[in-house]
Amino acid sequence: GGDFPIQVRLSGQEYVPDGLTLAETREIARCLERAGVSAISVSAGNWQTLHYIMAPMFMPKGYLVEDAAAIKSAVRIPIIAVGRLHDVEVAERVLQEGKADLIAVGRGLIADPEWAKKAIENRVEDIRPCISCNYCVDFVSRALEARCTVNAELGEEFIFQIRPARQRKRILIIGGGPAGLEAARVTAERGHEVWLFEKEGRLGGKLHVSAAAPSKTEIHRFTTYLTRQIEKHRVRVELGVTLGREELLALHPDVVILATGSVPAIPPLPGVDLPMVAVAEDVLLDRVSVGPHVVIVGGGGTGCDVAEYLLHRGHEITILELLSHIGRGVEAITRRWLYYEFKKAGVQLLMRHRIARIEEGRAVALDERDQEVILPCDSVVLAMGYRPSDEMAFCLEEDFPVPVYRIGDCVRPGTILDAVTQGAHLAAKL
Ligand SMILES: Cc1cc2nc3c(=O)[nH]c(=O)nc-3n(C[C@H](O)[C@H](O)[C@H](O)COP(=O)(O)OP(=O)(O)OC[C@H]3O[C@@H](n4cnc5c(N)ncnc54)[C@H](O)[C@@H]3O)c2cc1C
Ligand SMILES: Cc1cc2nc3c(=O)[nH]c(=O)nc-3n(C[C@H](O)[C@H](O)[C@H](O)COP(=O)(O)O)c2cc1C
Ligand code: SF4
Incomplete structure (x- = not known):
């Protein structure tokens, strides 16, 4: 009516x-x-x-x-x-x-329910940006509770709350990726004295490599947001610094948080040390150059990022993948688009194939019947997963006199969502 x-x-x-x-x-x-x-x-x-x-x-x-x-x-x-x-x-x-x-x-409000309020108050830089990663959609479509990559509070609004700390502590965070940055943001907002040490010359950790594929640059917005927030909350940031045990203890922390991330897993394959072999993140961050025809070993999210990155630079690509599909861990809508784009660009997808060895000018794979498949190529890029970093292992020794917590990829390599959630949840408790 x-x-x-x-x-x-x-x-x-x-x-x-x-x-x-x-x-x-x-x-x-x-x-x-x-x-x-x-x-x-x-x-x-x-x-x-x-x-x-x-x-x-x-x-x-x-x-x-x-x-x-x-x-x-x-x-x-x-x-x-x-x-x-x-x-x-x-x-x-x-x-x-x-x-x-x-x-x-829609998703902008999932990422930050105060989107409209902050926009009206001209606090645009405080809006936690939705990066359109569709993890929320993926969770819902699998009949799971929605979760958000950038907003650890989603679905836990009555459990997870940022309350002022009962006792102000000096908290040392080691590692400035999403886990460390989110932990720094929340601990500082709660009133703790927070120091963040990052060994590289910039904050963000693997957010930078995650954003390297041409379709994923939006991830940079989250790095910018986190960086601004920790500046705003006066986190003391030290870049280009790796602390030793004595240096760390001389700072008299009440708590140490390790958020040191992960390193590429490189299996002991014959030929893995040849100059024609590179690891995915070195390619994505332009630390190495590769030849015209590239075999990518591993077709998960990282392998797909490398393929997309190199296609845009005119390379010819073959992807070797052990599973029956590429894009494991990539949300479903993007994965379908990747298949379409790779097909259009003539990417050779070899599913259920595993790498056996690398020789000068070629990669040798085994198909599902264990038959050898010879793949002539100029370069081989390894995208075979990550393992936790063992940096700062001295903090985990039994006689270390300060409470130590670990978050993010240094516990188990995962996603930005895992890193942010663990960072926020730990920070809310300290
Ligand atoms: C190619 C690629 C693409 C990806 N794409 C996605 C994606 O699309 N979506 C997604 O959700 N996830 C993605 N990921 C995974 C995601 O980037 C990681 O899960 C996430 O960054 C982990 O966060 P973190 O803070 O635990 O570790 P990191 O981001 O690795 O940060 C760790 C930081 O610690 C620093 N550090 C290490 N040792 C020391 C030390 N001794 N002292 C000081 N600092 C130290 C490192 O320099 C680094 O800055 C991708 C990963 C890769 C490699
Ligand atoms: C978890 C989730 C569920 C959605 N369900 C519906 C739906 O049932 N019907 C519909 O028309 N759109 C649905 N949408 C789409 C949104 O209404 C919106 O049109 C879309 O997310 C694009 O807007 P955005 O970029 O601001 O998120 C859904 C979106 C999300 C993230
Ligand atoms: S999960 Fe990703 S797409 Fe969904 S609201 Fe959060 S940032 Fe946006």
């Missing part, structure tokens, strides 16, 4: 051959308006084009705004634009340019 607003969510277009078109949905919108609908929210896609519904980070910001504008020009009722509008500037521009009457923010 007239006193009860009804809002309809439409797929503006389905982005598949013979799918719903904008011309059709403009007509549907007119029918809805005549039927008394109060507003229309313009999404897109269908089951085949899920990346238009819950867009991963490779989709442009505001990718559905023009669809909203096309429907807006067909009706007089308010039109709501949605889809990667969690950048306040982009959202504001949509409204200023009159492309929609309202904007909807």
Whole structure:
């Protein structure tokens, strides 16, 4: 009735051959308006084009705004634009340019429920940014409780709370990746005196290598956010420093947190020491160069990142993977897109193959029947997983006089979500 607003969510277009078109949905919108609908929210896609519904980070910001504008020009009722509008500037521009009457923010509010409040208060740098990694979607689609890569509070709002510390402690955090940074943010916000030591010249740890593939640069936004937050909370940061036992104890910490991350796992393969062999993170961080035809050993998330990174630089790629599929650990919508992109680019995918040895100018693999497969190539890139770093092992010795906690990849290599969750949960308890 007239006193009860009804809002309809439409797929503006389905982005598949013979799918719903904008011309059709403009007509549907007119029918809805005549039927008394109060507003229309313009999404897109269908089951085949899920990346238009819950867009991963490779989709442009505001990718559905023009669809909203096309429907807006067909009706007089308010039109709501949605889809990667969690950048306040982009959202504001949509409204200023009159492309929609309202904007909807979905995952941006999962990442930071105070998104709108902070935007109104001009505290944009305090908004914890959604990086469109779709881990939340992955959890929900597997009928698990939603969790968020950047927001450890999600789903635990009544359990996890940042309360002022009962007793101010001096906390030393070793390692400035997401685990260490999140632990620093939360401990400092609670009022502790926090020192963070990072052996490299910049903060972020493996967030940098995670963001190296062209489709994943959005991850840098999270590094920027965490870095700003620890500056704001006056964490004392020492870059380019590795502490020895005596130096550390001379700082008289009450607590030490190890967040030293992981190192590449390199199996003792014949030929692994040849100059044509590189490890994934060295390639992704441009520390080494590789030849035109590259065999990537391991088709998990890291191997896929390397493949995408090298494809953009014109290399020819073969991926060797032990499992029957690539992209283990990559969320489902992105994985499907990767398959499509790799197929389009002519990547050779050898599933159920394992590397046997590397020889000058070729990699030798075994197929599932243990038959040798010779793969001529210029370079081999190893993307065969990570193992916990054993840096600062002296802190774990029995006679070490200060309580020590470990978080993130140095316990077990995992994800940014694992690192952030462990960092936040520990910090909330200290
Ligand atoms: C190629 C690649 C892509 C990835 N992509 C994703 C992704 O898309 N999504 C996702 O969720 N996860 C991804 N990951 C995993 C994710 O990056 C890690 O799980 C996460 O960064 C772990 O955080 P951390 O803080 O425990 O360790 P790290 O990020 O490794 O940080 C550890 C830090 O400790 C420092 N350090 C080590 N020893 C010392 C010492 N003695 N003194 C001082 N500092 C020290 C290191 O320099 C480093 O800065 C990816 C990983 C790789 C390698
Ligand atoms: C966990 C989750 C569940 C969703 N469920 C639905 C749904 O049932 N119907 C729908 O039309 N959109 C659904 N969406 C899509 C959102 O409404 C929104 O259109 C989409 O996330 C893009 O906006 P964003 O970039 O601001 O997140 C869902 C999104 C998420 C993250
Ligand atoms: S899990 Fe990823 S996509 Fe979902 S809200 Fe958090 S940062 Fe955004």
